[in-house]
Amino acid sequence: MAVVASREQALAVAAVPRVVPSHNGGGGHHDEPQRPAMNQLGLWLFFVSESFLFASLLVARFYLAGTSRGHVDQMLGLGITAVLLVSSLTAYLSEVSIAQGNRGAFLFYLLLTIVLGVAFAGGVAFEWSTAEFSRSEPYGTAFFTMTGLHASHVISGVAMLGLVYYLGLRGHFSAKDHWGVEAVVKYWHFVDVVWVFFYPALYLIGA
Amino acid sequence: MSETAVVQQPQGAMPAILPVVRGIIGAALGFALGAGATSLIRIATGHDAWDLELNFVLGYTLAAPGWLLGVGVWQFWGREWLGWKPQEPLLHGWQRYFTFCTDHKVIGVQYLVTFVVLFLLAGAFAMLIRLQLLSPENPVLADGTYNRVMSLHGIIMIAVAVASVVGGFGNYFVPLMIGARDVAFPRLNALTFWLIPPVAVLLLGAQAVGGWDSGWTAYPPLSVRNASGQIFFNMAIITFGLSSILSGLNFLTTVTYLRAPGMSWGKLPVFVWSVICASIIALTFTQFFAAAMLMVTLDRIAGFSFFSASDGGKPILYQHIFWFYSHPAVYIFALPGFGITLEIIAHFSRKPLFAYRWAVGGMLGIVAISGLVWAHHMFVSGMSPWMHGMFLVSTEIISIPTGLVFLSALGTIWMAKIWIRTPMLFALSVVFNFMIGGLTGIFLADVPTDVNLSDTYFVVAHFHYTIVGAEIFALFADIYYWFPKITGKMYDERLGQIHFWIMFIAFNMTFIPMFYPGLHGMNRRIATYTPDLQGINIFISSMAFILGASFLIFIWNMCYSLLRGPVAAADPWRARTLEWRVSSPPPVENFPALPVIHGNPYDYGVPNAPAYAIIAIAGASGEDDPAEGGN
Ligand SMILES: [Cu+2]
Numbered sequence: 076m077a078v079v080a081s082r083e084q085a086l087a088v089a090a091v092p093r094v095v096p097s098h099n100g101g102g103g104h105h106d107e108p109q110r111p112a113m114n115q116l117g118l119w120l121f122f123v124s125e126s127f128l129f130a131s132l133l134v135a136r137f138y139l140a141g142t143s144r145g146h147v148d149q150m151l152g153l154g155i156t157a158v159l160l161v162s163s164l165t166a167y168l169s170e171v172s173i174a175q176g177n178r179g180a181f182l183f184y185l186l187l188t189i190v191l192g193v194a195f196a197g198g199v200a201f202e203w204s205t206a207e208f209s210r211s212e213p214y215g216t217a218f219f220t221m222t223g224l225h226a227s228h229v230i231s232g233v234a235m236l237g238l239v240y241y242l243g244l245r246g247h248f249s250a251k252d253h254w255g256v257e258a259v260v261k262y263w264h265f266v267d268v269v270w271v272f273f274y275p276a277l278y279l280i281g282a
Numbered sequence: 283m284s285e286t287a288v289v290q291q292p293q294g295a296m297p298a299i300l301p302v303v304r305g306i307i308g309a310a311l312g313f314a315l316g317a318g319a320t321s322l323i324r325i326a327t328g329h330d331a332w333d334l335e336l337n338f339v340l341g342y343t344l345a346a347p348g349w350l351l352g353v354g355v356w357q358f359w360g361r362e363w364l365g366w367k368p369q370e371p372l373l374h375g376w377q378r379y380f381t382f383c384t385d386h387k388v389i390g391v392q393y394l395v396t397f398v399v400l401f402l403l404a405g406a407f408a409m410l411i412r413l414q415l416l417s418p419e420n421p422v423l424a425d426g427t428y429n430r431v432m433s434l435h436g437i438i439m440i441a442v443a444v445a446s447v448v449g450g451f452g453n454y455f456v457p458l459m460i461g462a463r464d465v466a467f468p469r470l471n472a473l474t475f476w477l478i479p480p481v482a483v484l485l486l487g488a489q490a491v492g493g494w495d496s497g498w499t500a501y502p503p504l505s506v507r508n509a510s511g512q513i514f515f516n517m518a519i520i521t522f523g524l525s526s527i528l529s530g531l532n533f534l535t536t537v538t539y540l541r542a543p544g545m546s547w548g549k550l551p552v553f554v555w556s557v558i559c560a561s562i563i564a565l566t567f568t569q570f571f572a573a574a575m576l577m578v579t580l581d582r583i584a585g586f587s588f589f590s591a592s593d594g595g596k597p598i599l600y601q602h603i604f605w606f607y608s609h610p611a612v613y614i615f616a617l618p619g620f621g622i623t624l625e626i627i628a629h630f631s632r633k634p635l636f637a638y639r640w641a642v643g644g645m646l647g648i649v650a651i652s653g654l655v656w657a658h659h660m661f662v663s664g665m666s667p668w669m670h671g672m673f674l675v676s677t678e679i680i681s682i683p684t685g686l687v688f689l690s691a692l693g694t695i696w697m698a699k700i701w702i703r704t705p706m707l708f709a710l711s712v713v714f715n716f717m718i719g720g721l722t723g724i725f726l727a728d729v730p731t732d733v734n735l736s737d738t739y740f741v742v743a744h745f746h747y748t749i750v751g752a753e754i755f756a757l758f759a760d761i762y763y764w765f766p767k768i769t770g771k772m773y774d775e776r777l778g779q780i781h782f783w784i785m786f787i788a789f790n791m792t793f794i795p796m797f798y799p800g801l802h803g804m805n806r807r808i809a810t811y812t813p814d815l816q817g818i819n820i821f822i823s824s825m826a827f828i829l830g831a832s833f834l835i836f837i838w839n840m841c842y843s844l845l846r847g848p849v850a851a852a853d854p855w856r857a858r859t860l861e862w863r864v865s866s867p868p869p870v871e872n873f874p875a876l877p878v879i880h881g882n883p884y885d886y887g888v889p890n891a892p893a894y895a896i897i898a899i900a901g902a903s904g905e906d907d908p909a910e911g912g913n
Pocket residue numbers: 608609612655656658659
């Protein structure tokens with residue numbers, strides 16, 4: 076969706092370390108002691124904003140379908156949830172590794188995170204293809220919208236992890252300077268936390 | 283401009299046009315890619331190749347990023363994502379206004395000019411509406427066309443209300459007023475502006491595929507079943523929402539971290555506080571409008587059933603989600619209007635702002651309660667009756683913090699030796715207009731009266747008093763107040779005051795009588811009415827035409843003064859805030875050295891008040907505040 080595509084550009088603000096642009100027509104580059112703090116706040120405000128989007132869908136799910144639930148594959152749901160939670164752990168290990176200057180471990184855990192992210196998206200795609208309910212009934216409307224919007228965030232997260240991996244391979248990022256890694260990993264955790272709310276709402280509550 | 287950077291673009295090749303051309307090419311490529319891929323998949327799965335709405339949505343999903351990348355995101359930003367150096371152009375003068383320029387002052391002017399033009403355009407649509415309403419059976423507009431014109435007028439004016447003051451004056455003056463060189467994320471700032479042209483193109487382009495007739499509120503089930511222009515509207519709202527969210531994020535980060543040394547939260551100009559409050563609302567609630575549009579879009583193009591009652595969907599869900607944004611959005615309009623009104627009233631009353639802390643607390647209180655009142659728009663929608671009393675009470679409660687802001691304005695005017703200039707006239711009129719808007723709002727908050735007044739012209743008159751009367755009058759107060767700072771020229775005071783009086787009187791003569799047909803049941807959004815109301819409608823339309831004509835004086839004054847006006851001093855209003863401590867227009871990067879804040883922004887006539895700010899000049903010691911002591 077347009078929302079998602081443009082949101083990723085928005086995130087890239089925070090994801091990429093940047094120099095202060097000089098203004099058109101002159102002006103110098105300034106030292107900016109507040110830069111790390113501003114990047115952090117900007118990223119967190121972005122999460123606050125996104126939370127409202129996901130919250131609106133969570134509310135819509137119960138408003139539309141109450142606690143009624145269509146038939147979903149519980150083992151698959153549990154499986155992809157486990158995969159996503161483990162991917163947060165590997166993302167964390169990746170960030171810690173670059174903070175310690177260990178490029179090998181950083182790239183290894185990053186790749187593992189990407190693989191797990193793709194596995195999660197694949198699991199959702201499989202659930203979609205085998206679903207026994209349609210998108211034109213209340214539960215189905217909520218299910219496909221929520222998993223779809225969440226999966227689009229997972230896929231864009233994978234794309235950004237891939238970009239960080241590419242930059243990491245080419246020698247970017249260091250123990251001192253790895254804001255790009257930190258931002259994308261934080262985004263990954265955020266997408267994970269959203270699923271922690273969506274999973275029970277779609278798979279566990281009701282009957 | 284004093285700097286001497288080298289122009290590196292080839293001369294004579296109209297370099298400033300290039301970014302826009304690149305953007306259009308990017309958008310075309312993106313659209314072809316998105317829509318083409320959709321067609322291929324549709325053919326592969328045995329459907330017709332072309333489904334207007336589906337192809338359009340998926341095409342636009344790539345056209346919007348294509349436009350942004352072409353217009354400058356790739357050059358100044360995207361290259362960094364691949365580890366390359368960004369290429370920044372060095373352009374001078376007018377050319378910067380057509381590029382992805384990161385200077386907050388350039389972006390402020392881009393917003394301002396864009397939204398003043400949109401304001402005049404949407405005003406022209408209002409003239410068409412009033413022309414139609416001269417008679418109950420007027421052939422000027424066909425019924426369907428009337429609804430489309432009304433919808434277009436509504437949404438463009440809402441966009442103007444959301445982004446003109448915050449995007450225009452917020453961008454230009456918040457960094458100046460807090461003593462910063464720019465905003466926290468300059469490139470993000472440029473991005474928020476360049477998201478606006480697609481919005482305007484979508485809203486106007488929608489007319490080519492039948493427009494949309496569901497007003498700016500776009501309630502289903504109509505918005506799920508009407509002409510395809512609706513889908514353009516949906517995409518426009520999602521795009522505009524993104525711009526609004528990101529600019530809120532930017533302002534909040536900027537004010538948190540880039541205040542000048544000594545600028546504690548208690549010394550922030552009240553306009554900055556109002557932008558903070560509007561930014562909090564924009565950052566969070568806007569997502570709900572985007573979510574509502576996403577749901578309508580999915581219902582239309584993909585067979586979802588959010589709002590289709592026959593499939594178990596619930597149309598009222600839309601109204602809850604929509605108003606959960608759109609009531610707080612009223613404060614995105616109103617709070618910056620209040621902020622600038624208090625600002626100007628303090629400077630032109632030559633007195634300290636009365637009860638500064640209570641006024642700021644009032645604005646924050648409004649933000650806190652703004653998310654708890656939305657369903658007062660739904661008393662006749664069929665929602666559960668137990669919600670009626672709750673939302674009646676919460677709506678009445680929000681008038682308490684609003685009252686604090688109002689009392690701050692009155693307390694500042696009280697016993698003041700008022701200096702009457704055009705900005706002050708507009709600011710005082712905001713207080714008057716908002717009083718009428720607030721008092722008539724009581725009847726719409728109370729369920730028994732609202733049940734009778736809902737969807738009538740009483741509502742139309744009421745919200746024009748709050749939105750036009752408060753925010754648009756504040757926008758014009760702003761324009762006159764800061765015109766000398768932005769342009770370096772002085773506007774014509776006599777023409778300014780003539781514009782004010784015609785606009786103020788015609789506005790009140792248009793909208794005070796409008797409560798009357800509302801009380802007699804004249805429906806809003808409908809091209810006709812009962813014949814007994816024709817007399818008053820003719821009067822309202824005549825006054826509306828005078829209101830519309832008053833802007834011709836404004837346009838003339840602005841254009842003539844820009845070209846031929848006398849050169850403005852750095853501080854024509856003898857105001858204490860920081861933007862008046864630098865030249866008109868301010869230099870690139872605003873200050874020779876970061877200002878150090880000592881006093882309070884509104885200490886006019888206070889004995890021994892310290893200077894508000896001291897700005898070091900090129901190694902020399904401090905400069906005293908010329909407005910010290912005031913009056
Ligand atoms: Cu409201």
